[in-house]
Amino acid sequence: MKRKFLAMTLVAAMTACLAACGGQGTAAASGDAKAAGTEAAKEQAPADDGKVYELKLSTTQTDTSMIYAGMQAAADKIKEDTNGHVLVTIYPSSQLGAEEDMIDQALQGMGIAVLTDAGRLSSYVNDIGILNMAYFVDTYDDGMKVMDTETFKGWDSELHTQGLHPLCYNYFDGARSFMGHEAFKTPADLNGVVIRTPGADPYSKSISALGATPYNIAWSEVYNGIQTKSIDGCEVQYTSAVSSKMYEVCEFISKTEHINLFNFVVCGQKWFDQLPAEYQEIVEKDFQECAYKNAQDVIAAQQDLEKTLKENGMTVVDVDKEAFKEAAKKAYEELGWTGLRESIYKEAGLQ
16 A cells, blocks of 8 residues: 555656646746856757757666656657657666766767766866755755856856756755664764765765765665665665665664755757757756756655655654754865855845
C-alpha cells in the first residue's frame, strides 16, 4: 500500500506538470537572470532551416523522482511548441556519466545538457556557489529574490562567457537533511561521522563546518555505501530519499534542512547558438515555466514525502537548528564569502 501511495503521488505530480507548466508566468526571476545572455544569443541565431535538434539531458535523479517528472513535462512541451523540431531526451540515474563529465561535453558543443547546481558551477564562476552553502536561504522565494539581483545576473553572464548556457535556474528539490544509522541533534554529534556529499567546495566546506567528515561518491553508490557501512550516512532532500529508498538503509532523519537545493538545466553555448531564435526562446521559456510549476509541486509534497519516509520505518529527529546555523558561519569564512553573503542579502531585500 505504501509503495502504491508513492506511485500515485509521483503520477499525480507528473500529470500536474504536464497540464500546467505551459501557463506559468511566475518564473520571472529565473528568466530575468538570463535576459542579457539570451538576447545576445538571439541576435546571432540562424533562421529556421527545418532541422531537428536533439538534446540529451543527464541527471543523477531516478525516473521515479518528482524533478524527473518536471523535466519530462518541459521536454514534452518543447516538442509540442517546436512542432517536433527540438527533442529533449532525459537520461536518469547518471546513465550518461557524472555531472562534471557532462558539463565538459556540453562545453565541447555536444548536444548534452545536465541538471546540476550552483556548487558544481562554482568551478566556472566561483561566487555562484554561495547558493549551495548551508543556511544561505530559507525558502524557494528567497532564492528567487537572489536570482533577481544584478549580482546573480552578472554570474549568469560569466557562465555564458565560459561557454555554458543555463536554460533555467529554478528547479527546486527541497531542503537537505542528514540521514543515517544515528540521530544527530547538534554539530557535536557529527564529530567523526562520515557523510556523503557532492565534492564541490560549497558542499564539502558546509558539511565540515556542521561537524561531519564529508566524503564524495556518486549518488548511485550511496545506498550500497550506507548499507555496507563504508559511509555513515548522507545529506539529502526528501524527494531523492524517497525515490532512492533511503529508508531501507537509514533509520534516522536529523532534520537540519541545511541546504535548500536549487537545480539548473545547463547546456553548452555552442549547441544553443545553433538553434533558430524562435526555438531558443521556446526552450528557455518552457524549461523556466515547467521548473517553476514543478518546484511548487515539490514544496507542496514535503509533508507527504516525510510521511512516506516515516511509514517505511524512519524516525524524524528535531535538531538544535540555531547551533547548526552558527556552526555554518565557519564555511563562509573559509571560502571568503561572509561579506558576499551580507551584500547579496541587502541587494535581494533579505535583511
